[in-house]
Amino acid sequence: MPVQEDVSSEAMAGRSLATAIAACLPQGARFDCGPLSERQGPLIGNEDAEIAQAVEARRMGFRAGRTCARSALRKLGIEAVAIPAAADRRPLWPEGTVGSISHSDHFAAAICARTDDFVGLGIDIEPATPLASGLAEAICRPEERALEAPGIKDAAKLVFVIKEAFYKAYYPATRQFLDFPDARVVLGDAKGFVVSLTDPDHPALAGRRTIAGRWAMAEGHLIAVAALTRD
Structure with a gap:
């Protein structure tokens, strides 16, 4: 019985996480998420080269992220493909798609969409x-530093998470490194946000x-989910 209770708890946690991500996701994007222990699918091609010398925690996170990414891609109609890491x-990501992967010590998630619809x-x-x-x-x-958000004790941590999501949307398209002060977060209603580049020397993303x-x-x-649509 204790094992069954643990499994049920993980399943409930996965559903709660999925509900939260779905509320953040823009129309046209797809996602998958779940506990690390439930997202340990096989690696494909040379994916394992990225973690050949990694500790077990890193290997689990990487494997879970790729498993979520392939599941999200299937929801776009793209069957299992390798998602290797660049230098x-x-x-x-496969040609014609854009996406992002994240994981903590407990959960992994991936989002993706068509490049016809999204820049980042x-x-x-x-x-x-x-x-x-x-x-x-x-x-x-x-x-x-004076930002406030409902139910959040440490707004600075929320700013950190939002800037990380922003960077993951920005960097693959521009290959431009940013420091944290290079982006400004403004919180909106209904848990919305806008992030702006602060240094004019940093390139715009699709003109924005x-x-x-x-x-x-x-x-x-x-x-946090950051998205820049094509139009």
Whole structure:
């Protein structure tokens, strides 16, 4: 009986996480998510080269992320394909698609869409624990330190998660590295947000310097999805 109760608890956690991500996802995008232990599908092609020397925790996270990514791609009608890592460790999605992968110590998730519809997508999942001492000043711009969000004790952690999602949407299309102050977060109603580039020297993404998205909280985790549509 204890084993059955644990499985049921994991299944419920997975459903709660899926509900939260679905609320953040833009129309036309697809996703998959779940506990790491339930997303340990086989690796394909040379994917395992990325984690050949990695510790077990890293291997589990990588495998779970790829398993979620393939499941999300199937929802776009794309059957199982390898998603190797580039030299900079970004996932190399199949031609005609764009996506993002994230995982914590407990959960993994992936989102994807057609490049006909989206220029960039980013997702980040992090435990909803406060940032370590001193990190808020490095991550938050002065105007972001006064931000407040419903049900969030540490708004700086939410800013961190949102900026990570923004970067995952921005970097693959521009190959431009950013520091945390290079992006400004503005929180909106209904858990919406907008992130803007602050340095004019950083390239725009498809002619635009802002990316919008939504955030949520589930199973003790903060979730943010940033998306830039093609039109």
